[in-house]
Amino acid sequence: MTDEIPDIDLAVHGRTEHRREVLKKLAGGIAGSALLGTLPWFAPLQAAPAGGAPSDRVRVGIIGPGSRGQFLLEHLLHTPAVEIAALCDVYQPHLDDGQRAIGKPVAQYKDYRRLLEDTSIDAVVIATPLYLHAPMCLAAFDAGKSVYCEKSLALTIDDCKAVARAAANSTKTFQIGHQRLFHRSTLYALKQVMAGDLGPITQIRAYWHRNTAWRRPVPSADLEALFNWRLYRKYSAGLMTELASHHLHVANWFLDAHPLACVGYGSINYWKDGRDVFDNVNVIYKYPKGVSFVYDSLSSNRFYGLEVQLLGPKGTLELETAKYYSENPPPAPGIVQLINQIEKGTLEAVPIGGPSWVPDLKKDTKGTPLPEDPDRDDGTGLSLAAFVNAVRLGRRAPYMIDHAYRSGVAALMGVMAMEEQREVQWPGNYSA
Amino acid sequence: MAWKLLRMRKIVLPLPDLRKESFILLGCALFACALNVYAIVAFKTPWTELVTSWPWVLGLTIVSYGVLCACRIFKCGVLYVKKIIIRQPNLGRKS
Numbered sequence: 001m002t003d004e005i006p007d008i009d010l011a012v013h014g015r016t017e018h019r020r021e022v023l024k025k026l027a028g029g030i031a032g033s034a035l036l037g038t039l040p041w042f043a044p045l046q047a048a049p050a051g052g053a054p055s056d057r058v059r060v061g062i063i064g065p066g067s068r069g070q071f072l073l074e075h076l077l078h079t080p081a082v083e084i085a086a087l088c089d090v091y092q093p094h095l096d097d098g099q100r101a102i103g104k105p106v107a108q109y110k111d112y113r114r115l116l117e118d119t120s121i122d123a124v125v126i127a128t129p130l131y132l133h134a135p136m137c138l139a140a141f142d143a144g145k146s147v148y149c150e151k152s153l154a155l156t157i158d159d160c161k162a163v164a165r166a167a168a169n170s171t172k173t174f175q176i177g178h179q180r181l182f183h184r185s186t187l188y189a190l191k192q193v194m195a196g197d198l199g200p201i202t203q204i205r206a207y208w209h210r211n212t213a214w215r216r217p218v219p220s221a222d223l224e225a226l227f228n229w230r231l232y233r234k235y236s237a238g239l240m241t242e243l244a245s246h247h248l249h250v251a252n253w254f255l256d257a258h259p260l261a262c263v264g265y266g267s268i269n270y271w272k273d274g275r276d277v278f279d280n281v282n283v284i285y286k287y288p289k290g291v292s293f294v295y296d297s298l299s300s301n302r303f304y305g306l307e308v309q310l311l312g313p314k315g316t317l318e319l320e321t322a323k324y325y326s327e328n329p330p331p332a333p334g335i336v337q338l339i340n341q342i343e344k345g346t347l348e349a350v351p352i353g354g355p356s357w358v359p360d361l362k363k364d365t366k367g368t369p370l371p372e373d374p375d376r377d378d379g380t381g382l383s384l385a386a387f388v389n390a391v392r393l394g395r396r397a398p399y400m401i402d403h404a405y406r407s408g409v410a411a412l413m414g415v416m417a418m419e420e421q422r423e424v425q426w427p428g429n430y431s432a
Numbered sequence: 433m434a435w436k437l438l439r440m441r442k443i444v445l446p447l448p449d450l451r452k453e454s455f456i457l458l459g460c461a462l463f464a465c466a467l468n469v470y471a472i473v474a475f476k477t478p479w480t481e482l483v484t485s486w487p488w489v490l491g492l493t494i495v496s497y498g499v500l501c502a503c504r505i506f507k508c509g510v511l512y513v514k515k516i517i518i519r520q521p522n523l524g525r526k527s
Binding site for chain 2: 331333334335336337338339
């Protein structure tokens, strides 16, 4: 398998020269890869890495260099052909942090519209609270900028449609921050699914459990919404848009479909601290061919952590721990079976009376690990490299709008199902 | 002196003893191999396991040699105790 996806080492600490070499290697690997041929968003990486000419440089403005924005900034600083030209944030310490990371003076803005007026900027990276994604994306397209927008796409389904439509009508590049599209072990999982190692996918289960208030300390009360926007419905849809959208994206991608409908229940059963988004969500999505996606998320228990499980009659894939489990694993060597049998006969107690059935407990098998990036890059580095290359080459990132729209809308369908306590149908394509 | 008593002695194994131990170890290895062959036949697993299961065979060889050693040491111990009992001095009782 390793001949198809070259080792991708784009960790945040990587040197720019090193990344250039990696991209060169990757471009060579893609050319001969059958799998990557089915992943068109890798196409921009196929181009030769940028040279040193000014025309090869992509000038990027970062809107929202807060926690996630800072992470993206660190990656961009090590991505070839990128020049961070401007920063925009309403909170001065974030601007200062960004400036420090860049290490040289760049233009700073408090209003993103002023940044968009700068004609020397080619692209913007939007890492702001969810409710700002739509207005910022629309304004950026209007200003003729390419856009890399963090997930989820927007706060309302109408906004999702408007952004997707604007991206489709624009000649500029649009990319959504679903880094799993570029994550090495996820790509191998896709390859296994395509090879039929699971059989048909009959169910996808995912969960994201944490034991945290998800609340950040605020320097002053008037900054509450700015820091803890994820907890308020006016600015975010909570667990569904901030966490579930990742796994919904995987479900849409691997099933190559959008959900047809969904039902669900949610509540605030533990963190009664003034938030108005659910602290636990439980949603079931219906997909074509009778396949379900079952999702739940808790904020009051972290024992099971997070996982997305693809289930089929021949096996199971767990993407977060990057493992494949066959339904019929190959038997142990004969001598091991013999030793086990002797052990069992010698040490195991003989039951006199007990249940007449064997409980279907979880199989305790080790599974086969999927290859991971050497530095455990989650795909963000490669995702940004692909975006920058697409901007440099004047290409649009194929299928990105569909990925963004499907996952963004699916997350909001779940929220509507829980809030309105009804079955929510797929609201149609963005062009409709 | 105590330190002299604690000093390690150099043990030289005479050739006949070395040969005897080698044969015992070889016997254990053959036993482990035979067990592997039996397991392959009994559990219908591939014959390539004759080669691929060598770590298990090696482990079984060592374990069986160790068990055998323990049995021999026990036997020696029993014989030694028996010898002591037989050499008990006559306490003057008439039989």
